[in-house]
Amino acid sequence: MSTGRGTFAPIEAKLRFLLTFTLALATAEGQADELSIGAAVEAARKRAPAILAARHRVSAAEARRDQASLFFRRNPELEGDWLDDRLLTDEGERRFSAAITVELELAGQPGLRGDVAERELQAAGHGVSAFERIYVGRVMEAFYALLEAQREAEVVVEILRLNEDIRAAGQRRLDEGDLPEVAHNLLVVEVERARADTELANAALTRARAELNRLLGRSATTALRAAGRLPDRATQGDSGSDEPERLDVWAARAEAGARGAEVDLLQREAIPNLRLSFGWELERANLHREGAAGLGPEVFDADQYFGIKLALSIPLFNRNQGAIREAVAKRAAAELEVIALEHTVSAEVASAQADLGAAARRLDLYAAALPRVDRNLELLARAFEAGQIDAPGLLAARDRSFRTRLDHLEAQKSYVFAQVALARALGRDPASLLEDH
Numbered sequence: 001m002s003t004g005r006g007t008f009a010p011i012e013a014k015l016r017f018l019l020t021f022t023l024a025l026a027t028a029e030g031q032a033d034e035l036s037i038g039a040a041v042e043a044a045r046k047r048a049p050a051i052l053a054a055r056h057r058v059s060a061a062e063a064r065r066d067q068a069s070l071f072f073r074r075n076p077e078l079e080g081d082w083l084d085d086r087l088l089t090d091e092g093e094r095r096f097s098a099a100i101t102v103e104l105e106l107a108g109q110p111g112l113r114g115d116v117a118e119r120e121l122q123a124a125g126h127g128v129s130a131f132e133r134i135y136v137g138r139v140m141e142a143f144y145a146l147l148e149a150q151r152e153a154e155v156v157v158e159i160l161r162l163n164e165d166i167r168a169a170g171q172r173r174l175d176e177g178d179l180p181e182v183a184h185n186l187l188v189v190e191v192e193r194a195r196a197d198t199e200l201a202n203a204a205l206t207r208a209r210a211e212l213n214r215l216l217g218r219s220a221t222t223a224l225r226a227a228g229r230l231p232d233r234a235t236q237g238d239s240g241s242d243e244p245e246r247l248d249v250w251a252a253r254a255e256a257g258a259r260g261a262e263v264d265l266l267q268r269e270a271i272p273n274l275r276l277s278f279g280w281e282l283e284r285a286n287l288h289r290e291g292a293a294g295l296g297p298e299v300f301d302a303d304q305y306f307g308i309k310l311a312l313s314i315p316l317f318n319r320n321q322g323a324i325r326e327a328v329a330k331r332a333a334a335e336l337e338v339i340a341l342e343h344t345v346s347a348e349v350a351s352a353q354a355d356l357g358a359a360a361r362r363l364d365l366y367a368a369a370l371p372r373v374d375r376n377l378e379l380l381a382r383a384f385e386a387g388q389i390d391a392p393g394l395l396a397a398r399d400r401s402f403r404t405r406l407d408h409l410e411a412q413k414s415y416v417f418a419q420v421a422l423a424r425a426l427g428r429d430p431a432s433l434l435e436d437h
Helices: 005-031 037-047 049-068 109-175 181-215 247-269 321-385 391-426 430-436
Strands: 033-035 077-084 093-104 224-226 274-291 294-312
Touching (some): 037 430, 049 109, 109 181, 109 224, 109 247, 109 321, 109 430, 181 391, 247 321
16 A cells, blocks of 8 residues: 555646636636627627628618619710801801700609519518528527536536546545555546546537627637526427418518519510700801992801700610510529428428427436436445445446436537527527527
8 A cells, every 4th residue: 555645646636637627717707708698699689790791781772772763764965066167268157056865764664673673672671681580590509509518618527526536535445455456547547538528628618609709790719608507498388380481481582573573674674765855056157248348247147946856766676585584584483492492491390390399308308317317426426435336337327427417418408409490490580589598
């Protein structure tokens, strides 16, 4: 039996590691910005670059709508002429003319063009709203993933502490000659495995924090801690029996309507536009009257004219045939995309309902089993310390207990993810789930 400081030096080193890891974790959490799920969703809606960029697309669609709603697409044209032949003849003439030309669309194109732009604006608005809801769902998933990572980091610390306690009890039994050295070595290996697990848990925590910071539009290294808890048991919420109201489906329908209106517009644009000109012309001549002594004094003669000119192109070669065929094809494609999306939504709702039901049952099973597993571990630890069972039996019970804990954490996260997925499939705002958490 070994005695002296050399026996306890490895124990002290391991305890120092455990204390250092725990203090570092506590210090990082103490300095971190605690964020609730509601605050995270609100921060994403206000500052996430992806959401802000999507909203600018709506502003761009509004600008296109305003531009398309103009009755006169082209500005009036002002033309002017000045002619003078006095440089070549003694009796010169001057001619001034001015005309204003406007182009008129005769087949109601301005209204149809505004209709196309309005439908495109509706499609953009619904699309951006759908994207925002999807983004909020991602933020919620990242938030609860961070909660799971935080709790998992705490669990692995508990595992490390328990392994240290078991190893210490094994050391006492080894010193008393009641435990084989091979069993003691097994306990030491388990302590080292637990220390390695703490490093993995810390890395997973860093990844989860970086992902949530990314979605919130912040630096990946910003200190952050998720405040709240994962659901212990499934709630008796809505199973999603209502008809889905997906904004992306609304956007697709509006896009199909825009493509249909575009076909009508292009057919009307095959009708020529009328160019209408209003003109004024002044003709002024310098004349010399003949008198008895030759040329008399210079006199002026002026004439004014007002006129209207009409111009109409003849649609002989280009009647918008290619553009119309292209628009018809786009309309057919958009209508089929709506049907395909509706089928996709139906499948997503059915899958999400099944996933939520399975996640709820799994969560309840783990929640019911966890207290019994922990109780068994406590009883076996006492039996090991009393020398009633061997180390492999205790380690197997310990693995079962902490595997169940980690599986329970994963079941909690999966249940929340399934709720978010069902809300997304039904077209609901995932933030409406916050009342349940």
